[in-house]
Every structure is written in C-alpha cells, then in structure tokens.
Amino acid sequence: MLDELQVQELTEKARQLRVDVLKMLNAARSGHTGGSLSALDALTVLFFHQMRHDPSNPQWADRDHFVLSKGHAAPALYACLAHAGYFPLDDLKTLRRLGSHLQGHPDMRKTPGVEVCTGSLGQGLSQAVGLALAARLQGRASRTYCLLGDGEVQEGQIWEAAMAAAHYGVDNLCALLDWNGLQIDGEVDKVMRVTPLGPKFLAFGWHVLEVDGHDLNAIARALADAAACTGKPTLIIARTVKGKGVPFFEHKASYHGVPPSDDELSRALEHLGHS
C-alpha cells in the first residue's frame, strides 16, 4: 500500500518517464510508442518502489531481476534505468543509433541494468523462470519480474514457460501482462484471440490477479500480494491503454511501431505539462 506522498512521487516519476520516452523515440525517428506507454506505470512501480536493486552495482547478487519479454518496449525500460541512475539521462538521445549501448531491443551485453536479451517475442518468460530457479538454488531472496504483451502470449513458448514455472513452483517469479488489447495488425481479439487469460493461467497452476494497469496503488498492492504468495508463480493481468498518457496515441494500433513526429511530440509534451 502506498501512502499519499508515495503516490504523488510515483505519479510525477511516471510523468517524467513518459516525457523522456517520447523525446527519445522522436530523436530516434523509429521505435515503439504505444506499448512503451501502456507498460510505463507498471514499470514505474517496479523500478521506483517494489524492486530491490542498486544502480551503482548492477551486478549485486541479491538484486531483483526484471525481464522485458515484450522487448520492443525498450524505450520505457531505458527511461527507468536512466532515471534510476544506471547511466546518464543524456544517453537516451542515442537510442537506436549506430554504436549506442541503447539498442532497438534490450541487450544484456550492452546496457547496464538489462538482465537478458529479448526482442523476439515469447522468449522472456522462459528466461525469467531460469533466473528465478537460479536465485532459489543459491538461496537468495531475489525475485524475478517479467513483463509480457497480450499479443506476445500467442507464442506457444509462453505456455511452455507457464507450465514449467508452475511445475517448479517458482513463487519468486511474478509476471505482469500488459493487457492493452492491441497488437500490430489490430485488436488481439480479432487477430488471434487469447482470452480468457486469467482462467488459462489459473488452470496452469498460477496465482492470478487483475488490476487497473494505470493505478499505481493497485499495482503496488498486487506486487505485494504476489510477494506474499507461496508455492506458485503469480501473474498480474494489468488492464492498460496502448499509448496511455497521450490522448491522440491512445487505443490506436497504428502507433504501435511509429515514433512521435516533431509536431506530435510538442503536442504530447504540452499535454504532459512539460514545457
């Protein structure tokens, strides 16, 4: 449960992160806007409230791990890492440039704070299960968090990982599902239906929670609930809006892989109260 001050601080943090995500995408002239914005509130609560990590020591053995399975939302992750202090904010301007440590998709060999390589959808949850198993083997309190897309869970590997996580009872694993209802070719329901999601994961043996993915307090409560759950992995289904925070990007599949133009950026920043 967050107190009022924490909610205020995290709300302001999320606002700043949105500003940086939009600026970085605009500077890169390519990249994924919609899915970065829908995931941003969950990432804010993870990186600035829930997770135990030390930006001055990214390899701290007892840290919590974060896996961005929907790797195309890299701008949201990079903004969090920069704000947390893993690298200078200025680096964000180099997103997707030749030679930058900020690749189009997360690269653990290039970016401090990035735990695994993702970008090919469907592979992150398996890696997260592996990280959780390693922490358990080593007797560490470290928890692993993994962010999935609702289109991404069409990949069969997700369900193989879901089966393994429950089978091994990795209760130090918490997956979050960014349920924004859209993928590239349109509505998830029309492209390839994945619902009902909760009952599917329940049947696989997971602890399942559903929250408003833009309610910081609700997200924090669900993360605490997940941490208290023993014997099974937890899935938090986060109901979100693709493009959240910028009205003219919201609910639009067409802004999945399109960055804000100069004009859109200035209108978006104005909306976010950033001059």
Next chain:
Amino acid sequence: MIATRDAYGQTLVELGRENPSVVVLDADLSGSTKTALFAKEFPQRFFNAGIAEANMLGMAAGLAAGGQIPFVSTFAVFASGRAFEQIRQSLAYPRLNVKVVATHGGITVGEDGGSHQSVEDLAIMRAVPNMVVLCPADGPETAAAVRAVAAYEGPVYMRLGRSKVPTVFAEPTPFVIGKGSCLRPGRDLTFVTTGLMTAQALAAAEILAEGGIDARVVHLGTIKPLDVDLVLQAARETGALVTAEEHSVIGGLGGAVCEVVAEGYPVPVERVGLRDVFGQSGTAEELLAYYGLTAAELVEAAQRVVRKKQMP
C-alpha cells in the same frame, strides 16, 4: 527504387486473382511484409496466425497437404529461426508445396537492431534438403521470382528486404529457378553476388574499369540449387571470384560458391559479407558501410583477389 517486399505484396494479389488455390499466412506483420494487400482483397484466403510462427508454418504444411498453395510471411529471423524445425519437419521433409517468403532479411532492417537482423537464414535454409533458396536483387526480379515459385511444386524459402533498392533488372526478365544471370562481361575476375549486393557489384565494376580491371558480374537470384555451370565457367574464364551477400560469409552464397569451386575448379575467392558477427542498431546505410557491404569494399576485395591470382 522499390523494396522487394513491395513487389512481393503486389504480385501476390495478382496471383490471388489468377489462382484460387493460393492462400496466404502471416504472423501479425502483414503491414510490414505487405501481405495485407492480399488480405484486403481475399480475406477468406488469408490467415493471420497471430504472433505464433511455429504454428503458422505447421498450418501452412497442412494447407499444402490439403491441396492449397500457401505463401507464408514474417520477418526472416522469425521464419528461419522460430519456425525452423516446423519448416524442416512439416514441410521440407515431406517436400510440401509451401512458399516461405521472409521479409526484412539482413542488416538493412536497421534500427530494430541485431535481434531482428537475420545474418544466417540463407545458411540455415540452404542446409535443409529439398529446399529451394532464393534471394532476388530488386523489385522486378522479385515479381518474376514470386511467379516462378508459384508455378514450381515444392518448398521454397525466398528472402526479401525492408529497404528500397535500386533496379538491376530494368528489362522484364523471366525468373528461372536455379539459373543465374551474367549482367556484365569481364575477364579479370568475377563478382558472384546475390540480393542487394548485385547493384553494388555493378557499381564496383564501373570503378574497377577506370583502373583497367575488367570485372564480370554474375547475379545468383537462386542460392540453391546453385548455378554450378555459371560459377565454374566464371572460375575458368576469369580465374578469380569475389562473392558478396548481405549475410554471414559462413554458409550462404560465399560458402556455396567456395564449395563448388574447391571441388570443380579451384581459384582464389574473396568473400564479402558479415564476418561471423551479429548486426546492431543503425540506419540501413550506416550498417552497410560499417560492415563493408559497399562498392568501395568490393573494389578492394577485387584488387586483393586479382593479386592472389597473379601470385606464382
């Protein structure tokens, strides 16, 4: 200048009108692969598999076994990687009539970075028995190749690109699977190239001519079956080869050409391509320059191979 994927999308619609057996599958990338054009005109014959490439290739195999002619598209990394074993087992092993048309091949994918740049797909697909492997140079050749594979009975992997490429085949030329084309005569060495590197080789040959080196240019739109006669003829007549591809130097065109000349008529070969490394983020142009896939690099490789040939 058009992208080969645009030529594919347009030709697919024409095929759809001509042949009701043609069906198309995609994995949530129909706007990028250009199969959306087909989907719009023939919604009944278009299947979006969602983000589930392995299942898509399996369904395509079943559709082919049931008598349809499936064209299956996604990015080259996902087609050749995520769905590899489905391609091997469900479609190549039984020699089913499925056409895998993979777009966004190579490093010209650009900003998405190394995770999305296939530098090994030609090698992987070439190693699979029964597969035909194509890599057209430009829009017109792609259009002709799509028609040729539709008429061919059996599994095919065709690699196309994301970015716009210059036209090499200005005159309408029929595409014959397994046959290369000599685009420029020459006596001192031969560029053997595929995909977008053919245009670079033609430019390099111009530069070399000014310096008195007479370079032949042989384009291989088919990587497998390789046009062995044309390659060996080039080896015999020019005594030195430079291969060039937007791919690893291991196992693709360079590998295939070396195998053939080593057995049939050994001559010095220089391979231009990625030297066993993954790609990274950058613009397509920047990356081509960074990895040495330019006319300038081809000129240097040609000079090296000519020196090797002159060594006693």
